[in-house]
Amino acid sequence: MSARLQDKIVLVTGASRGIGYQIAKQMAAEGAHVVAVARTVGGLEELDDAIRRGGNSATLVPLDLTDAGGVDRLGEAIHKRWGRLDVLVANAGALGVLSPIGHIEAKVFEKTMALNVTATWRLIRSVDPLLRLSPAGRAIVMSSGAAHSCRAFWGLYAATKAATEAMVRSWAAETENLPLRVNSVNPGATRTAMRALAMPGEDPDTLPKAADVAARILPLALPELTETGQLFDIRENRFLAYRAPL
Numbered sequence: 001m002s003a004r005l006q007d008k009i010v011l012v013t014g015a016s017r018g019i020g021y022q023i024a025k026q027m028a029a030e031g032a033h034v035v036a037v038a039r040t041v042g043g044l045e046e047l048d049d050a051i052r053r054g055g056n057s058a059t060l061v062p063l064d065l066t067d068a069g070g071v072d073r074l075g076e077a078i079h080k081r082w083g084r085l086d087v088l089v090a091n092a093g094a095l096g097v098l099s100p101i102g103h104i105e106a107k108v109f110e111k112t113m114a115l116n117v118t119a120t121w122r123l124i125r126s127v128d129p130l131l132r133l134s135p136a137g138r139a140i141v142m143s144s145g146a147a148h149s150c151r152a153f154w155g156l157y158a159a160t161k162a163a164t165e166a167m168v169r170s171w172a173a174e175t176e177n178l179p180l181r182v183n184s185v186n187p188g189a190t191r192t193a194m195r196a197l198a199m200p201g202e203d204p205d206t207l208p209k210a211a212d213v214a215a216r217i218l219p220l221a222l223p224e225l226t227e228t229g230q231l232f233d234i235r236e237n238r239f240l241a242y243r244a245p246l
């Protein structure tokens, strides 16, 4: 079988562990050159080793995504080196804190918004022109069921993911006449560090592995994908319909 992402340039954020690590590894195994972003150099190097063992290559970018200038320079560097970006996987995110809305500390609120919303916007802004230069640009932005369930104590995280989804839908509407396809993903509860932080009493063995979730995300990067501005639900393995506009 031929590699499904041969010679594609793929940018994956949050690639040092969890779902992002697995997406990066699997996309590289499909022939993509992965540009892997996170703060933890050790995690990126582990990924690099795994990708090399599979006979492929990656570019490691140790970067705090809340460094707006760094995100801008990342887009410029990709443009200079490859002249385009084929796939964006905006996966990095943080839980913030599970707390009653009225008890959230301002610093925690701002920090979580800065990563989940502002940095995601800044990244989109940085690479949107590069995705338009690809013959089949694909953007995959990680959301969460929390954006829709809005459960007690999940308000901060839910608000960041709802904001991101709204931004992605608008971006999709702006680009629907282009080859570019942009979608949100709800991975569902997954066996990662973030989930363990949210649910410390839960047995991780009862949850799907990040590798299995990543395998279902990968088709959203392929040139044959037609959907845009939709939410892909990993557990159901299908796009969910958004409500019609009011």
Ligand code: NDP
Binding pocket: 013, 014, 015, 016, 017, 018, 019, 020, 037, 038, 039, 040, 041, 043, 063, 064, 065, 066, 091, 092, 093, 094, 115, 142, 143, 144, 145, 186, 187, 188, 189, 190, 191, 192, 193, 194, 195
């Ligand atoms: P993890 O906490 O395991 O990994 C998060 C990744 O984001 C790490 O690679 C981390 O790298 C990176 N990251 C965090 N902060 C920054 C930063 N400031 N700059 C750059 N990179 C950063 O999370 P998951 O793999 O569980 O989650 C991945 C995505 O899926 C997230 O957007 C999450 O909200 C979403 N999601 C996860 C669910 C789950 O059950 N796991 C359920 C629903 C949604 P480093 O620390 O090295 O910077």
